[in-house]
Amino acid sequence: MNITKEQVDDLNAIVTVALSKEDYSDKVDSTLDNYRKTADIPGFRKGHVPMGMVKKQYGKAVLVDEVNKLLQEALNNFLTEEKLDVLGNPLPKPQDELDWDAEELLFQFELGLAPTFDIEFGKDAVTHYKVVADDKMLDEQIERIQKQFGKLVGQKEVIKDAEITATFVNEEKEINNKATFTFDKIKSEEAAEKLLGTKIGETVALSTNGLFADDHDLMEVLKVSHDDAHGLDIEVTATIEEVNTRELAELNQELFDKLFGEGVVTTLEEVKAKIKEDAEKQFVQQSDQKLLNDVTEGLIGNTSFDLPAEFLIKWLQASGEQPLTEEQAKEEYEKAEKGLRYQLIEGKIIKDNDLQVTFDELKDFAKDYIKIQMAQFGQLDPADEEVENVAMRIMSNQEEVKRLSEQLMSQKMITFFKDNGNLTEKEVSYEDFVKEAYS
Structure with missing residues (x-):
């Protein structure tokens, strides 16, 4: 076996692998002998099929398989030994007619080589943000905690700052889902006007186009897929099931202990x-x-x-x-x-x-x-x-x-x-x- 490399340019090379019969003939003969022992051919007892018949039926396929195995191993070893940094895998160059009976078989492979380069960060500085929780965020978080641990107060109709539970229906899109959302999530002024004052048990028709500021809220409320929620423009009916407001929890030691553990x-x-x-x-x-x-x-x-x-x-x-x-x-x-x-x-x-x-x-x-x-x-x-x-x-x-x-x-x-x-x-x-x- 002989392997040589021709450098086409900095990024491309061709590897030529020359195989002689001695490189693969023993493997081919051994594999065919195993085939002979196990071949089931009508008219012959198993293990007594003439080798000539086995070669005629399986010889070409076994030869190709063994040569391909040898080529793969040889290429991998060559790339490792030569420390070639390749992109993708070697590509065999097409050969229209290959004489498998020749004393020497020649195969060529194209290589794509990784470039050499220096790392450049550039002259312009990249902004590294140090994000701080400001007073506004802290106050909003405190209020959310107070609402979360606060007491629910039932209401007879939809009012601002309410938590609304409603059943949304659209038969054409097979939507029928009960969900809870807060009034402040509503972006559409038209929808907000329709909902305000709606009593428990009453139904209003709402357009989904721009209903919420975030389409992900629409996903949750209607239980539709991510793709369906984006740009969804249909009419749904919303039947009001429950309306609640939250009485803010008192900022006392009992709440602090619930949040962080006793006395922390x-x-x-x-x-x-x-x-x-x-x-x-x-x-x-x-x-x-x-x-x-x-x-x-x-x-x-x-x-x-x-x-x-x-x-x-x-x-x-x-x-x-x-x-x-x-x-x-x-x-x-x-x-x-x-x-x-x-x-x-x-x-x-x-x-x-x-x-x-x-x-x-x-x-x-x-x-x-x-x-x-x-x-x-x-x-x-x-x-x-x-x-x-x-x-x-x-x-x-x-x-x-x-x-x-x-x-x-x-x-x-x-x-x-x-x-x-x-x-x-x-x-x-x-x-x-x-x-x-x-x-």
């Missing part, structure tokens, strides 16, 4: 401090994700390199379950190009800065995740042995390992960007963060 906080200022602390922990995750997205976009835009596009389009044509036309493959390549560029950039950052996820790191990460999950169900101090057992079960599940590995790598990348990126910190309220970051 004793004043309203301490309650606000706890809410602020918990909220800002959540904000860090959102701010970090925004940072990751923004730095990623900047890296893709500022880090310039070419890709073996022609090779990758051909590879996409041939690699899927169903063959693609050249036009279809070009469309798929255009969709995937941005993601591929970031994979290469991320891979280089990981390699150059030794950011690989180790087994021990992943196990510790899984343990921390388990403890957070347990705490949400009231198990604040689980035994180490229990956490260890759950962690090992998770580590035996490939899907869970993949998910946690991606989360841990995201954390490592965020830390790297904070330490090495061109960032400028900006302190904002959550309301302003949402406006600036997602408008």
